[in-house]
Amino acid sequence: MIKMINENPGEVTLVATAPLTNLAVAVQLNPKISKKLKALYIMGGNTESRGNTTTCGEFNFVADPEAAYIVLDRYTCPTYIATWEFSCRNSLPWSWCDELLALNTPKANFVKTISSLSNKKAQSADYQKEITEGKGFNSCDTYALAAAINDTLITKSEEVAVTVELEGNFTRGMMVLDYMGQLKKKHKVFIMKEIDKEKLKQMFMNSMK
Template identity: 30%
Template sequence: MEKVILDVDTGIDDALAILYAVESGALDILGITAVNGNVPLQNVTKNTLKVLQLAGRQDIKVYPGASEPYLKEAQHVFHIHGKDGIGNALDDMTVEGTEENLFAADFIIESVNKYPGEVTIILVGPLTNLALALKKAPEIAGLIKRIVVMGGAVDCPGNITPAAEFNIHADAEAAKVVFHKGLDITLVGLDVTSQTMMDLSDIETLAGTKYYDFIKQSTDVYRKYGEELYGRNSCALHDPLTVGYVLDESLITTREVYTDVEITGELSYGQTIADFSNRLGQQPNMKVSLEVDSGRFVKHFIDTLGNQKS
């Protein structure tokens, strides 16, 4: 099984991505690192512990990381993810697990040194933890197998500003650090994630299974936000698709291209710019996602979680 670290800002779709990764049975999850993002770090950590408890996987350790971005002030999106970050779907759960004392960036450094060339890092929140790890131990860039990032919008509008996607915009300086360290990067952006919509009919197929109640309740506020945007009661599976790519790369068509992040523009801060026409004359530094087999992915996601009986 592929060794992975999940870096999350849990978040409704982060929670779904964690469950998807756990229930796929195809990933050796070394640990989960938490980062400030959708909600503050303390919410992220608590939500992650709750989701793992729901899955019965308290053996997977949670490592708290950056409580604020690399340089800028924190921003959160409670209006999308609810007051706690997971739609208050697990309010009645008493958390049994505890977070680890090791800082997330140090856990990343420790893990890739322990398994050189073997660890894939799946980042579905701002890239602060990895940027800090690379700052502290730049030599790990040559030890990481690959990173797969939910972030960016290279050929479509943003979702936090007209130009920028939330995860990159939340810490564009950290993203810029990561993008220029010579890593094997795949960017799974809004160009493809916005095509992977889960609606109420998909959720109803999970009735009677382990995660039905949680998915229906947690995504309620998320689907209502989707209804405002798209005119249908549905939500995009941004973070689960990023896990899905690690499970099956054939789901997404990518192109190698030089891509950078804007960090100075007043209107364009956080924009991911892919130089498709090679105007800058730079060598490609990542693969960007352009097309997705959305139907096949959504079916696999639903089937994977639906296989768990209540």
């Protein structure tokens, strides 16, 4: 990853859909890569202290809070975050999901097979305790990836400085938004707020052909 970024400055867009350990290690090994990226898209974190793994933490950040802290502190390229709440609010109807997986193409059949367990889990009573609002097909990681492919999908976002709580008994791993400017950070990230669902649906459909 470091080699690719250094050889192609300003051309590489990273999409992070898991704990940020590798990105944190990379920027510590080579601090200059943080400015050489074209953009960084992250699925992770939360904005309203509603967790899906701990009381106040989203899985990707809770799995390695220190890594999330380092990434949000040291990467100074344009950074876009699809949070847990954002993905919940933009869930797609299960009826549409059924239509997507019924296309009977090799890709659709493959996705149907590998997602059967997670889709069953997503419709369970236990999962309903994790979501902040809305019901339906919540493909969390896809929002970050889709935005990286076509940034016009995101119709509303807010720019704010962020960090990650590392100490709290209940809030370790929670993303903190600094609206008051107390962190004195020059670099701010873009928190995704709204997405064009119709464009997203069409992107899904096209990808299954």
